[in-house]
Structure formats: structure tokens, C-alpha cells
Amino acid sequence: MTHDVARSEVPNTLDEPAPKTLGVLDQGAFWGNLGVSLLGFSGALAVLAPAGVPQLSFAAAVTATVVGTVLGSIMVGIAAIPGARTGAPAMMLLRGLFGTRLSYVPTVLNILQLVGWGTFELLVIAQGAEALFGGGPRWLYVLIAGVITTALTLRPLGALRLLRRYVSIAVLIAMVYFFVQLLREPLPPMHEGSWEGFWPGADAALAVAVSWLPVASDYSRHSRTAGGAFTAATVGYSITQIACYLLGLLGLALVGFDGDKAFDPLLAAPLGVLFFAVLVLREVDQSFADTYSTAVSIQNLRPSTDRRVLSLIVGAISTLAALTMDIEQFSNFLLLIGSVFVPMFGVLAVDYFHNARHREWDVSAEAPSRWGMLVAWLLGFATFQLINPGELGWWTAMWTSAREAAGFTVPTWMSAALTSFVISAVAAGVIGLFARHHRD
Numbered sequence: 054m055t056h057d058v059a060r061s062e063v064p065n066t067l068d069e070p071a072p073k074t075l076g077v078l079d080q081g082a083f084w085g086n087l088g089v090s091l092l093g094f095s096g097a098l099a100v101l102a103p104a105g106v107p108q109l110s111f112a113a114a115v116t117a118t119v120v121g122t123v124l125g126s127i128m129v130g131i132a133a134i135p136g137a138r139t140g141a142p143a144m145m146l147l148r149g150l151f152g153t154r155l156s157y158v159p160t161v162l163n164i165l166q167l168v169g170w171g172t173f174e175l176l177v178i179a180q181g182a183e184a185l186f187g188g189g190p191r192w193l194y195v196l197i198a199g200v201i202t203t204a205l206t207l208r209p210l211g212a213l214r215l216l217r218r219y220v221s222i223a224v225l226i227a228m229v230y231f232f233v234q235l236l237r238e239p240l241p242p243m244h245e246g247s248w249e250g251f252w253p254g255a256d257a258a259l260a261v262a263v264s265w266l267p268v269a270s271d272y273s274r275h276s277r278t279a280g281g282a283f284t285a286a287t288v289g290y291s292i293t294q295i296a297c298y299l300l301g302l303l304g305l306a307l308v309g310f311d312g313d314k315a316f317d318p319l320l321a322a323p324l325g326v327l328f329f330a331v332l333v334l335r336e337v338d339q340s341f342a343d344t345y346s347t348a349v350s351i352q353n354l355r356p357s358t359d360r361r362v363l364s365l366i367v368g369a370i371s372t373l374a375a376l377t378m379d380i381e382q383f384s385n386f387l388l389l390i391g392s393v394f395v396p397m398f399g400v401l402a403v404d405y406f407h408n409a410r411h412r413e414w415d416v417s418a419e420a421p422s423r424w425g426m427l428v429a430w431l432l433g434f435a436t437f438q439l440i441n442p443g444e445l446g447w448w449t450a451m452w453t454s455a456r457e458a459a460g461f462t463v464p465t466w467m468s469a470a471l472t473s474f475v476i477s478a479v480a481a482g483v484i485g486l487f488a489r490h491h492r493d
Contacts, residue, residue, distance in 0.1 A: 063209050067356035071140040071274045080285030082217035086338045088293030091181050095315040097301030099257040106250030112243045118298045121255035123291050125262025129269050130287030135405050136270020137282040141416045143270040144353035149414040150401050152422035160353045163267045166390040171343035175375035181333035184316045195375045202340040203368030209345050224335050227328035234322040241306040252468045259470050267394045268346040344368050395470045396433020399477035400426050408485035425484040433477025441469035
């Protein structure tokens with residue numbers, strides 16, 4: 054490997070500085086590809102028919118998709134700024150927020166959720182391949198997807214450039230083609246349904262976008278500018294997730310809003326199999342991001358460990374899990390872990406952009422513990438769970454009982470993500486103010 058090539062790739066350890074080689078187009082293509090997912094076609098049903106409320110009208114679902122996605126994408130864009138400024142990946146940035154030792158808590162949670170989602174994505178690719186080929190050996194599809202995923206993680210910046218040059222163009226053509234085909238069919242009644250569940254529907258779209266919060270700086274640390282990192286994540290992701298969910302809503306309308314048949318309208322279109330194959334292959338960038346960010350997250354615990362070795366190990370674990378496990382049973386657990394990062398971002402945003410104006414952002418191994426920020430995070434997390442504890446047996450029952458004991462009834466307009474973000478952000482601001490006065 055030449056010296057120039059080495060400088061253009063991610064260093065093997067966190068002891069080495071990150072190269073600033075990614076422009077807006079490279080990052081925009083990456084985030085744009087992440088915004089398109091096979092999960093989006095069936096996931097659009099969660100926006101249209103949130104649990105516990107009447108089904109939204111088509112117009113309400115479209116509006117909820119746009120609002121939720123834009124809000125979530127802005128959060129991701131803001132989360133990308135610290136990485137671009139400091140050159141530190143996402144979990145190392147949390148050293149400045151919580152202190153080095155306390156940052157290990159969210160780091161471990163992030164590793165668990167990323168391994169889970171990486172496994173889940175390999176199964177999604179296998180399911181897409183089964184729909185594409187009318188069946189076949191799932192184990193072979195999983196194995197092929199796992200090998201491609203792991204190979205991409207060995208040269209991650211090269212993978213991002215590959216996405217920009219080739220994959221993004223193919224995905225754009227496929228999406229436009231499917232829109233043209235589905236819009237030729239009769240549209241569903243736009244105003245038949247309710248607006249009552251608008252915010253729960255928007256929350257569903259927002260939740261998918263903010264699932265990328267804990268990895269944003271893993272990629273923006275290589276951005277040439279902070280503004281470019283923000284623009285690429287916000288614009289690139291929001292445009293494609295909105296398009297993906299709108300396509301999903303159109304497709305679901307044609308199959309009676311049956312999530313199990315979400316792919317049918319796409320495959321039934323002329324040349325649909327060809328363009329659907331593009332989307333199945335593109336799904337590998339989701340598993341690539343999960344696997345690579347797992348390796349970088351582990352490096353927060355052991356900065357001198359070679360990321361290539363970690364990537365190979367994580368890729369092998371995810372592939373083996375996809376071959377032997379039914380990840381569907383763990384989806385609610387993964388969503389629960391993911392919910393911790395929305396209020397954490399509220400704390401990070403206030404502390405980094407406001408409180409840290411009066412101090413240095415310390416990502417060293419000696420960064421002191423900051424228990425106040427941990428309290429602010431936990432307040433936001435508790436708020437999220439009181440509003441939306443998910444569907445996870447005893448965990449859901451515990452938070453439902455706590456909500457009933459407090460006499461709190463959740464309004465249908467209340468967003469768990471936005472409310473927890475505000476609570477944690479306000480708490481971080483107040484705690485930071487007291488801490489500053491105490492130092493003075």
C-alpha cells in the first residue's frame with residue numbers, strides 16, 4: 054500500500070489521527086444510501102398505523118413521514134458536527150460528555166445494538182434475496198452478504214467512495230423507476246382516515262433516522278468541514294428516507310396495507326426484478342455501517358486494537374448469528390437499546406454546543422467522570438420509557454405501572470423522542486450552569 058493510499062484510509066487504531074478526505078458528495082451518497090432500506094417498505098406501515106391509535110389518512114401519513122424524517126435527520130446532522138471538528142469517533146466523543154470510564158456504559162450498549170442490527174440486516178438481505186429468486190438457500194444468501202459486508206469494512210473510506218460513484222446512481226434509477234410504475238396505479242383516498250395518531254406516526258419515522266445518531270461521528274470525523282458533514286447527513290438522509298417511505302406507502306396501499314406483501318408491487322412491475330435486485334444489493338451498506346461502527350466502538354474500550362481485526366471478528370459473529378438465530382424475537386430489545394441514544398443526544402448537543410464553550414472537550418483516556426451529565430441522560434431516558442415503553446414483557450409492564458401510579462396519561466400528540474430530547478437537554482443545561490457557577 055502506498056503512502057498516499059494509506060493516508061486516504063481510516064487508520065488502524067485510534068492512536069493515529071483521522072484523515073480529512075471526505076467531501077459533501079462522498080458523505081451525501083453514504084447517508085443517502087442509508088436512507089433507502091428494504092425495511093422502509095414494510096416500516097412505512099408503522100407510520101401509517103401506529104399502535105394504539107386509529108390508522109392515519111394517507112395525507113397524514115405522508116406528512117408524518119416528512120416531519121419525522123426531517124427532524125431526525127437534523128439531529129443526525131448536528132451529531133455529525135463534533136466528529137468533524139475533533140476527529141474523534143462517536144463513542145470516544147462521549148468521553149468528553151461523561152468521562153472516559155462512564156463512556157464505557159453507552160459504548161457497551163452501542164456495541165450490543167450494532168451487532169444486533171448488523172445481524173438483522175443480514176437476515177433482511179436474505180429475505181430480499183428469497184423474494185427476488187422465489188426462495189432458495191437462506192444460509193447461502195446470509196453467507197454471501199456477510200462476506201461482502203466484512204470485506205467493505207476493511208477499507209471503509211474506499212467503500213464510501215464506491216457508493217458515491219456507482220451504487221448511488223443505480224439506486225436513484227431504481228427508485229425513480231418504481232415511483233413511475235406505482236404512480237400509474239390508482240392512488241388511495243388521501244383523506245380517508247385520522248390525524249389523531251400523527252405524532253406517534255412521525256415518531257416512527259424519526260426513530261429510524263435517529264438510530265444513526267450513535268454512529269454519525271464515526272464517518273464525519275473524516276469530513277473536510279463540519280458544515281459539509283451536517284449538510285450531507287441532513288439533506289442526504291432526509292431526501293432518501295422520505296422517498297423510500299413514500300414508495301412504501303404507495304406499495305402498501307396496493308396490497309391492502311399488508312406488511313407481509315410489501316415487496317409484491319415492486320416485483321410485479323415490468324423489470325421490477327432487475328431494479329429490486331439493485332435495492333437488495335444496496336442493503337449491504339446498512340450491514341457495513343453496523344459492522345464497521347461496532348469495531349470503532351470497541352476501540353473506545355481498547356484504542357490500540359487494530360480495527361481490521363475487530364471488523365473481521367464482528368463480521369464473523371454477525372454472520373454466524375444470522376445463520377443460527379431468529380433475530381425477529383430480539384427486535385423489541387434492539388429498539389429499547391436504541392431509545393437510550395435520543396435523550397443522550399439531547400445531553401450531548403447542549404453540553405458540546407453550549408456548556409463546552411467554557412471548557413475544553415476532553416476525549417483523552419484521563420477525561421474525568423461527569424455524573425451530572427449521566428443524571429441528565431437518565432432523566433431523558435425515563436421520560437422516553439414513560440411515554441413509550443415498547444413491547445417487551447416485564448419491562449413494558451414496569452413502566453406502564455409507573456405511569457399509572459403517577460396518574461399520567463400519554464396524549465396522542467406527544468412524541469417520546471422529542472419529549473425525552475427536550476427533558477434531557479434542559480437538564481443538561483441546568484446541571485451545566487450549576488457546575489460552572491460552582492467552579493467560579
